[in-house]
Amino acid sequence: METATLQLMNRVEFGAGAVExxxxxxxxxxxRRPLLVTDPGIVATGMADRVAGLAGCxxxxxxxxxxxxxxxxxxxxxxxxxxxxxxGIIALGGGSxxxxxxxxxxxxxxxxxxxxxxxxxxxxxxxxPTVPVVAIPSTAGTGSEVGRGGLITLQDGGKRxxxxxHLLPRVSLCDPALTLSxxxxxxxxxGMDAFTHCVEAYLSPRFNPPxxxxxxxxxxxxxxxxxxxxxxxxxxxxxxxxxxxxIQGGLGFQKGLGAVHALSHPLGALQAPSLHHGTCNxxxxxxxxxxxxxxxxxxxDALEQALELPAGRTLDAEVARLNAELGLPASLGxxxxxxxxxxxxADQAMQDHSCPTNPRPLRRADCVALYxxxxx
Amino acid sequence: METATLQLMNRVEFGAGAVExxxxxxxxxxxRRPLLVTDPGIVATGMADRVAGLAGCxxxxxxxxxxxxxxxxxxxxxxxxxxxxxxGIIALGGGSxxxxxxxxxxxxxxxxxxxxxxxxxxxxxxxxPTVPVVAIPSTAGTGSEVGRGGLITLQDGGKRxxxxxHLLPRVSLCDPALTLSxxxxxxxxxGMDAFTHCVEAYLSPRFNPPxxxxxxxxxxxxxxxxxxxxxxxxxxxxxxxxxxxxIQGGLGFQKGLGAVHALSHPLGALQAPSLHHGTCNxxxxxxxxxxxxxxxxxxxDALEQALELPAGRTLDAEVARLNAELGLPASLGxxxxxxxxxxxxADQAMQDHSCPTNPRPLRRADCVALYxxxxx
Numbered sequence: 123m124e125t126a127t128l129q130l131m132n133r134v135e136f137g138a139g140a141v142e143x144x145x146x147x148x149x150x151x152x153x154r155r156p157l158l159v160t161d162p163g164i165v166a167t168g169m170a171d172r173v174a175g176l177a178g179c180x181x182x183x184x185x186x187x188x189x190x191x192x193x194x195x196x197x198x199x200x201x202x203x204x205x206x207x208x209x210g211i212i213a214l215g216g217g218s219x220x221x222x223x224x225x226x227x228x229x230x231x232x233x234x235x236x237x238x239x240x241x242x243x244x245x246x247x248x249x250x251p252t253v254p255v256v257a258i259p260s261t262a263g264t265g266s267e268v269g270r271g272g273l274i275t276l277q278d279g280g281k282r283x284x285x286x287x288h289l290l291p292r293v294s295l296c297d298p299a300l301t302l303s304x305x306x307x308x309x310x311x312x313g314m315d316a317f318t319h320c321v322e323a324y325l326s327p328r329f330n331p332p333x334x335x336x337x338x339x340x341x342x343x344x345x346x347x348x349x350x351x352x353x354x355x356x357x358x359x360x361x362x363x364x365x366x367x368x369i370q371g372g373l374g375f376q377k378g379l380g381a382v383h384a385l386s387h388p389l390g391a392l393q394a395p396s397l398h399h400g401t402c403n404x405x406x407x408x409x410x411x412x413x414x415x416x417x418x419x420x421x422x423d424a425l426e427q428a429l430e431l432p433a434g435r436t437l438d439a440e441v442a443r444l445n446a447e448l449g450l451p452a453s454l455g456x457x458x459x460x461x462x463x464x465x466x467x468a469d470q471a472m473q474d475h476s477c478p479t480n481p482r483p484l485r486r487a488d489c490v491a492l493y494x495x496x497x498x
Numbered sequence: 499m500e501t502a503t504l505q506l507m508n509r510v511e512f513g514a515g516a517v518e519x520x521x522x523x524x525x526x527x528x529x530r531r532p533l534l535v536t537d538p539g540i541v542a543t544g545m546a547d548r549v550a551g552l553a554g555c556x557x558x559x560x561x562x563x564x565x566x567x568x569x570x571x572x573x574x575x576x577x578x579x580x581x582x583x584x585x586g587i588i589a590l591g592g593g594s595x596x597x598x599x600x601x602x603x604x605x606x607x608x609x610x611x612x613x614x615x616x617x618x619x620x621x622x623x624x625x626x627p628t629v630p631v632v633a634i635p636s637t638a639g640t641g642s643e644v645g646r647g648g649l650i651t652l653q654d655g656g657k658r659x660x661x662x663x664h665l666l667p668r669v670s671l672c673d674p675a676l677t678l679s680x681x682x683x684x685x686x687x688x689g690m691d692a693f694t695h696c697v698e699a700y701l702s703p704r705f706n707p708p709x710x711x712x713x714x715x716x717x718x719x720x721x722x723x724x725x726x727x728x729x730x731x732x733x734x735x736x737x738x739x740x741x742x743x744x745i746q747g748g749l750g751f752q753k754g755l756g757a758v759h760a761l762s763h764p765l766g767a768l769q770a771p772s773l774h775h776g777t778c779n780x781x782x783x784x785x786x787x788x789x790x791x792x793x794x795x796x797x798x799d800a801l802e803q804a805l806e807l808p809a810g811r812t813l814d815a816e817v818a819r820l821n822a823e824l825g826l827p828a829s830l831g832x833x834x835x836x837x838x839x840x841x842x843x844a845d846q847a848m849q850d851h852s853c854p855t856n857p858r859p860l861r862r863a864d865c866v867a868l869y870x871x872x873x874x
Contacts, residue, residue, distance in 0.1 A: 131507075331715060331719070331742050331746070332712045332715075332716075332742075332745070332746055332749060334715070335711040335712050335714070335715035335716075335746075336708045336711050336712060338711070339707060339708070339710070339711035340708075340711075343707070366707050366708075369708070370707070370708055370711075373708060
């Protein structure tokens, strides 16, 4: 008899136009002075101005969220939050602003530094109520809109997750129309992030049948629609399906992820090169699927069946083929990762919170071998 | 582009032995003086004494929950709750005690009568915070352990649902070992309740892909394991699968149910005969599947495929066959429903909250025809 803690999610308002609920949601949360947290790319599209205009109240702004958020930046935003007497947060953007906003909300009501709240330090129990966050994803991939965790590169250089139900956004406005202007490269990379979340959660050995059903369906959905979202960026139906797949992948986090994320998080913590999380996941996924197959044959079979792969094709090869079709890189070397980086990366990977839920036990030598295989 | 409000569930602690967490969960909720709400059948098994002994504090008891809970009984239990200065509720039993406990929790912090909080009266918005409820299901079927609603027969004789996220149990301890002693007849009837929840939620036209994935998997799970749970009552694995199917069905409620429930609720509100909800659902399901097929062909096809029905077999016929195998009745007449009851039953069915989410519009004449078809 298996046991499980099942706890699914916050409220999601899904659909084209969902962002227009912002003023009503802030009012419902009692937020009168929100801090809009976003990044320069979102500002450049005009989306930050549009969202600020939908808030129905005066909005403070922190619009310098780094591509891989750092604790130093979180502390800056926290200072602004306190100085401007804000009482809630609008998180607008991809996974970085969403994760970042959770950390700012945490430190709005808790003392720094962040390290004491990190999951790997047993910090979950030290996280109490925070200020309300309304999340507005601008990509379809992160899953952070329904996740309890935020990943931040801490002062010591490690990328760590802070997680608690108190960090769940109060509500997420998931508006696929916001992703219509996302460039093909980012659509591909974030879409593969959603797909990877579904696959890794499905392969996690933790017992959670409702989540298994959600992520298996989410993997199928991303597999069916990602090509179309990349090739026909203005196709709202495809954008909606990918945003739903992102939500489904995010609902999978509670089962834990696996080696793809354990290997990917340290890459995201590098100062140089600055790497995109979804892109790293896409590159790493085929090798990890081959590595995991001996320990997860039945589940990989089920995935191959759900995705309706032609007979004789394997998921790892088909993912590599899809990456190539979508213009994603095939190796970490292409991304600027060098052999000398592997040893410290492997050290970090072993400390990652996704390590224990990989279906095949992941030793340090495995991490080194996987990074090496992915380098050329 | 479809839109949806997605909001899944409370926390569930699932597994054999989960009930032993009771004292810790009450303490975590700050409950020092719980009212244990249960029914005479549960008392007779000794389970009420066992659970009271696991509470880790002095427990008040209301153990007279009627088979189809009435507002009069809720008011009695409320008085006891207030008189004994209780600060939380342990709900132990099948759907009746669980629904009943939600209504008592509601009236612990809100003024009677219940009618003003009924969903069909727009009462959802009038429901604010209540006292904590720890739910402990003793059957695998109701879904109330993860549902936001409680069904009570009100003073006017109508069976109405009160629903709000404030009525979700704070935590549900879903312990399949508690169902090992459930008699075959109740195992069958409650199991068909879980199956019906999954089927009706799947056929509801509301857009909610994560819930669709959960209930399709739940339907398959119940279909695979119910026979074994009935025939080998001591099989803990089968009991666990059925309890999981019950949870999955309960997660489906947010999509809305359909005609089976619209027709079944008025039957449960009859003073005589006193009818079992799951049994009524099982009897009604085949006729409603035939009625719905023209409006829901693709979804019924998907169900037939998920359940791996042999080619040429239809879901409605297979459900009827399963009912017969499990010793469940084939008609409402066998249960004591008489022709003269049909007109008022149809009136009530048209007012039921499940009516609008049936995939085929349900008119009064349809309700009359379905009741008539089910009578012989």
